Amino acid sequence: MADIYKAVKLTDKVYWVGAIDWTIRDFHGYTTHRGSTYNAYLILADKITLVDTVKAPFREELISRIASVVDPRDIKIIVSNHSEMDHTGCLYDLIDLVRPDQVVASTMGTKTLGDIYHRDRIITPIKDGGELSLGNMSLRFMETRMLHWPDSMFSYLPEEEILFSHDAFGMHLATAERFDDEIDPAILDYEGATYFANIILPYAPLVTRLLSRVGSSGMTFKFIAPDHGPIWRRDIPGVIANYGRWAAQKPTMKSVVVYGTMWHSTERMARAICEGLAAAGAAAKCMSMDVFHRSDVAYEALDAGALIVGSSTLNNNMLPQVADVLTYLKGLRPANILGAAFGSYGWSGEAAVHIADILKEMKAAPVAEPLKVQHVPTDDDLRKCYALGEEIARKLKENKEDA
Numbered sequence: 001m002a003d004i005y006k007a008v009k010l011t012d013k014v015y016w017v018g019a020i021d022w023t024i025r026d027f028h029g030y031t032t033h034r035g036s037t038y039n040a041y042l043i044l045a046d047k048i049t050l051v052d053t054v055k056a057p058f059r060e061e062l063i064s065r066i067a068s069v070v071d072p073r074d075i076k077i078i079v080s081n082h083s084e085m086d087h088t089g090c091l092y093d094l095i096d097l098v099r100p101d102q103v104v105a106s107t108m109g110t111k112t113l114g115d116i117y118h119r120d121r122i123i124t125p126i127k128d129g130g131e132l133s134l135g136n137m138s139l140r141f142m143e144t145r146m147l148h149w150p151d152s153m154f155s156y157l158p159e160e161e162i163l164f165s166h167d168a169f170g171m172h173l174a175t176a177e178r179f180d181d182e183i184d185p186a187i188l189d190y191e192g193a194t195y196f197a198n199i200i201l202p203y204a205p206l207v208t209r210l211l212s213r214v215g216s217s218g219m220t221f222k223f224i225a226p227d228h229g230p231i232w233r234r235d236i237p238g239v240i241a242n243y244g245r246w247a248a249q250k251p252t253m254k255s256v257v258v259y260g261t262m263w264h265s266t267e268r269m270a271r272a273i274c275e276g277l278a279a280a281g282a283a284a285k286c287m288s289m290d291v292f293h294r295s296d297v298a299y300e301a302l303d304a305g306a307l308i309v310g311s312s313t314l315n316n317n318m319l320p321q322v323a324d325v326l327t328y329l330k331g332l333r334p335a336n337i338l339g340a341a342f343g344s345y346g347w348s349g350e351a352a353v354h355i356a357d358i359l360k361e362m363k364a365a366p367v368a369e370p371l372k373v374q375h376v377p378t379d380d381d382l383r384k385c386y387a388l389g390e391e392i393a394r395k396l397k398e399n400k401e402d403a
Contacts (some may be wrong), residue, residue, distance in 0.1 A: 005064035007042065008178045010223055010231065011160050013137070015042045017050070017065035019058035022174045029328060030198040030295040034191065035174025038086050039227045041164060042066055043157065046135020047076040047101070051155055051164045052227055056089030063097070073098050077134065080105040080123070081166040083112040083151045087227055092119055104132060106143055109151035126153070142217070144168065144210055146203050154214075161222040168210075169239050170226030171195040181234035190299075191229065192239065196246045197302040198295050201332045207247035211240065249335045251399040252305045254283040255392060258297055259310035260290065260319035265344035265376050266312045272382040273308060273342065276389020282306075282396050284389070289321035294328040301329065305396045306338035307364055309355045313345035318354050326358045338395055339364025340388060342371040349374070367392050 007015040018039035024032050038054035040062055048070060054062045066072045075098045080088055083105065091113070095103060103123050105113060110123040126132065128143035142154040147168055155164040171191040177183050200207060224232040224239065232239050255277050261267040270286055277284040285300045301307055309326065311318035318326075339359035343352040352370035360366065371388055373381045 003068075005061050005068065007065045007069045010041075010162065010225070013044045014157070014160055014162060015044070015065075015069050016040070016178055016225075016231065017042045017062060017069070019054040019061040020174050020176075021055070021058070024172075027172060030172075030298075031293045032172040034172065034187075036172040036228055037174055039225065039229075039231075041225055042069060043134065043137065044070070045137040047133075048074050049077040049079060049134050049139070050075050050094070051079045052081055052087045052166070053078075053091045053094055054089065055086040059090035059093055062090060062094075076101045077132070078103045079132075079139065079155055079164075080109055080113065081153050081155055081164060082149060082227060083109050083116060084149060084167075085116065087166070088113065088116070092117055092121065095121055106141070106151050106153040108145065109153065112149070112151045128153075142213070144206075146206055147210060148199055148203055156219055158219075161220050163219065163221050163224045165224050165226045167199065167227050169224050169232060169243065170228035171230075173229045175230065178231055179234070180230045180232045180239075183230055185235075188230070188235075189242075192242060193246065193302055194295065194299045195228070196243070197298040197332070201246075201298070201302065201334065204247040204249060204333075204335065207243055211244050211247070246302060251336050251396065252303055253281065253393070253396050253400060254285070254304045255306040255308055255389075255396065256297065256300045256304045257284060257286045257308045257310070258322070258325060259288060259343075260312065260322040261288070261344075262312040262314070262319070263376075265373065266310045266342070268377055268382065269342050269344065269371070269373060269385045270310055272377075272385035273389040273392075276386035277393050278389075279386075280390040280393030282389075282393035289319075289325055294325045297325050298329065298332055301334050301337075304334075304337060305399060306340070306367070306392050307334070307359065307362075308340045308342070308392065309359065310342040311351040311355060312343055313349050313351040316348050316350045318343070318351040322351075322355070326355065330358060330362050334362070336399075337364045338367050338392060338399070340367045340371070340392060342385065342388070344373045344375065344377065346375060367395055
């Protein structure tokens with residue numbers, strides 16, 4: 001297979017040897033419309049080094065790409081930056097095949113690998129700030145705990161000015177092209193933001209601190225090489241700036257209106273709220289959970305200043321598709337947002353109250369009491385929905401001015 005799958009050259013000393021997953025469409029509940037890649041990197045130092053591996057079904061693709069450059073058995077060191085199985089699924093197969101002199105991971109990584117694979121192979125722990133000699137080159141390590149696992153770490157190759165950034169600065173995007181300057185920037189912006197919103201957002205405060213630490217480290221970059229998606233070589237300042245902006249979650253004039261409806265009454269309320277938002281100068285995204293996926297909502301909420309959620313009442317509760325998206329968003333922990341709840345009901349009307357309670361748990365600042373309408377909204381009811389949109393827009397403007 002070595003003559004089918006080829007390595008891709010970053011520099012004379014570093015090659016991409018990962019795998020392309022064209023068909024994956026779900027990643028822990030996050031829809032990956034464009035597939036993904038599992039990136040691994042080969043360093044042709046005196047001690048040939050492999051940084052990360054790939055998901056288990058892609059073992060042969062990884063080995064074939066390595067074999068297009070060197071005999072895999074010449075690998076002396078394997079580095080695991082992140083223990084999640086899409087990056088370590090064939091780690092122990094590689095260890096058995098190449099018999100490296102050393103396998104290294106972060107301190108937490110050594111424990112996590114043991115907990116996942118239950119193998120006797122000794123993994124050498126690398127401390128934060130540690131350095132590993134590759135002979136004529138070296139790797140420096142920076143722990144990035146909880147971005148997005150406790151074991152995560154950066155590896156930096158100063159001689160080539162390459163940062164191997166594990167899941168940070170990545171995206172789920174399957175392409176034949178390997179570098180950012182070969183791909184439509186609009187696709188990179190969308191997929192990068194979607195990835196951040198669905199994977200990295202819960203750890204946004206840690207991102208801010210990490211960027212500060214990287215900025216003061218003295219590291220310079222010709223490449224940022226993540227474990228998913230394209231390798232950055234053109235717009236490195238742009239992707240770093242995006243992470244800073246997304247992590248800051250500064251208030252904006254955008255609202256996301258999410259709803260589930262049975263007989264279109266709650267839908268009519270949602271549309272009236274969006275009209276009020278727009279009339280008062282706020283951007284509005286109206287999203288039916290019968291049409292959109294939870295990960296689409298996460299993307300839209302990333303730069304939103306308000307989250308407005310509605311549902312019909314079903315069996316004294318909200319509709320299941322609304323419960324689904326709220327559970328998902330609660331785990332992502334968006335910050336600096338306003339919250340409001342609404343919905344129609346037949347005879348009990350608990351849905352909007354339950355939604356308001358969850359928004360409160362999410363620390364979304366409430367704009368008003370839950371807005372409820374029995375059965376079909378009247379013209380007066382729709383005017384109240386419109387007025388709620390206007391009020392949210394006014395609050396958004398105040399928040400933006402105060403930020």
